Amino acid sequence: xxxxxxxxxxxxxxxxxxxxxxxxxxxxxxxxxxxxxxxxxxxxxxxxxxxxxxxxxxxxxxxxxxxxxxxxxxxxxxxxxxxxxxxxxxxxxxxxxxxxxxxxxxxxxxxxxxxxxxxxxxxxxxxxxxxxxxxxxxxxxxxxxxxxxxxxxxxxxxxxxx
Amino acid sequence: xxxxxxxxxxxxxxxxxxxxxxxxxxxxxxxxxxxxxxxxxxxxxxxxxxxxxxxxxxxxxxxxxxxxxxxxxxxxxxxxxxxxxxxxxxxxxxxxxxxxxxxxxxxxxxxxxxxxxxxxxxxxxxxxxxxxxxxxxxxxxxxxxxxxxxxxxxxxxxxxxx
Numbered sequence: 001x002x003x004x005x006x007x008x009x010x011x012x013x014x015x016x017x018x019x020x021x022x023x024x025x026x027x028x029x030x031x032x033x034x035x036x037x038x039x040x041x042x043x044x045x046x047x048x049x050x051x052x053x054x055x056x057x058x059x060x061x062x063x064x065x066x067x068x069x070x071x072x073x074x075x076x077x078x079x080x081x082x083x084x085x086x087x088x089x090x091x092x093x094x095x096x097x098x099x100x101x102x103x104x105x106x107x108x109x110x111x112x113x114x115x116x117x118x119x120x121x122x123x124x125x126x127x128x129x130x131x132x133x134x135x136x137x138x139x140x141x142x143x144x145x146x147x148x149x150x151x152x153x154x155x156x157x158x159x160x161x162x
Numbered sequence: 163x164x165x166x167x168x169x170x171x172x173x174x175x176x177x178x179x180x181x182x183x184x185x186x187x188x189x190x191x192x193x194x195x196x197x198x199x200x201x202x203x204x205x206x207x208x209x210x211x212x213x214x215x216x217x218x219x220x221x222x223x224x225x226x227x228x229x230x231x232x233x234x235x236x237x238x239x240x241x242x243x244x245x246x247x248x249x250x251x252x253x254x255x256x257x258x259x260x261x262x263x264x265x266x267x268x269x270x271x272x273x274x275x276x277x278x279x280x281x282x283x284x285x286x287x288x289x290x291x292x293x294x295x296x297x298x299x300x301x302x303x304x305x306x307x308x309x310x311x312x313x314x315x316x317x318x319x320x321x322x323x324x
Contacts, residue, residue, distance in 0.1 A: 009257050012220065028224050033206060033208065035217075039221070056229035058201065059221045063225060069203075071265075074265075083180075089177045095171050097167065106299065108300070109171070115314065137268065138270070143304060148306075149306065150274035
């Protein structure tokens with residue numbers, strides 16, 4: 001029965017509250033595991049903040065790198081492909097454009113990972129491991145497709161889709 | 163000359179090194195600002211880790227919430243739309259599917275934000291602020307389109323695209 005298909009869902013919830021000048025305190029919950037994490041973002045003085053926490057894109061970058069590394073390690077065990085001294089370098093590149101003093105509009109430019117690890121496995125197996133890790137990484141697969149992100153604003157007349 | 167177009171680029175770089183059982187220590191740099199941040203991810207015991215840091219998707223969730231909150235606050239100042247008591251709740255939903263003991267493949271399901279703030283501005287201005295914040299949020303705009311994420315593996319013959 002080793003070809004049985006199985007499915008699971010992962011939901012993360014979070015609530016951020018503005019605290020300092022630009023600081024946001026963010027409570028993240030993983031209800032499926034009963035886990036909860038206290039995180040925060042801030043901006044440096046150049047952007048009007050106090051630099052008490054990393055900026056949002058630093059958390060994004062670390063989360064993305066951690067995601068691919070975790071899948072390489074988890075799937076390495078599952079496929080019996082040894083992984084030693086894993087190190088991953090990444091570059092996240094965006095651009096933004098604005099007219100006069102209008103708020104800028106942003107867009108992605110490119111995302112890349114350089115992956116290194118030692119292994120007694122063949123080069124073919126090492127490549128196969130990166131391939132499956134990529135397909136298993138939730139952030140990787142999210143960026144690969146176009147997503148609808150929903151935004152609702154609370155108004156005097158109730159929640160409004162924006 | 164208030165309709166002059168201007169552009170800028172944002173690059174974040176990171177390097178993660180596997181340390182504990184599932185822990186990754188990740189150094190994130192924002193070269194354009196000369197800033198550097200030490201972050202980490204881990205998994206709970208259920209996934210073979212020691213729970214010494216949040217899992218990657220918790221950093222992703224907090225980064226995404228922080229991104230939209232930061233743009234609401236920054237653009238609120240720029241547009242003279244007051245923002246008080248900002249709070250943002252979010253839900254990030256993924257699914258995964260596997261055959262037998264094969265590594266699973268993951269996919270996004272949906273992402274949503276519920277945004278609340280007090281303001282002396284009109285409802286129309288509050289809605290406009292959320293609209294521009296969405297377009298200015300780098301993570302939001304990244305998820306909105308299909309991206310090519312590059313992965314290179316270091317082999318005995320040099321770097322190989324995977």
